[in-house]
Amino acid sequence: MQNTKRLIVWIIIAGLMLLILLAMWFTNEVQWNESAAYGLVLLAAGGAFELWQWLKTRHREYRLAFGVGLLGALFVGWVNGAVGIIGSEDNPANLMFGAVFVVGLTGSLAARFKPRGMARTLFAAAIVQLSVPLIALFIWPAQASWGEAGVIGVLVFNAIFAAIFFVSAWLFQRAAAMDKKAAR
Secondary structure, three states: OHHHHHHHHHHHHHHHHHHHHHHHHHOOOOOHHHHHHHHHHHHHHHHHHHHHHHHOOOOHHHHHHHHHHHHHHHHHHHHHHHOOOOOOOOOHHHHHHHHHHHHHHHHHHHOOOOHHHHHHHHHHHHHHHHHHHHHHHHHOOOOOOOOOOHHHHHHHHHHHHHHHHHHHHHHHHHHHHHHHHHHO
């Protein structure tokens, strides 16, 4: 039953992608860049479905930790892309927040999504999140615009994002402890 659901979801996604490609041939209303964007959205939806199926096999603490960490990453990306964390979205210092995503992704893959490694990864992501504005302060002390919030406001706002990653790391620690207890 599980594999049947997965197959149906991916057939629907493939069918919709094929429909978009066919629309490109028959009308000029659909451009190739729109088709690529729609394709990415459909693949992301399929990936989210696969992630949901995989998370259903984990216990509650792991799912909660994963959700908190993922929401934190999405929130950082959204805020940084929309208005920028350090000054405006055009401030080059905001590009350094990409390191948070790199640490999260590489750490998760290296840990093979095991709770203990994920806890370390989210802890490292929180440290990187906290260090980005400090590094920006040293690299661009006068040139970087810190916006209306100023340096202190950016540091406080950034600490809120880091706290989300710290909470996720703590929840992953709890999940690791539960795994260890269940293994006994």
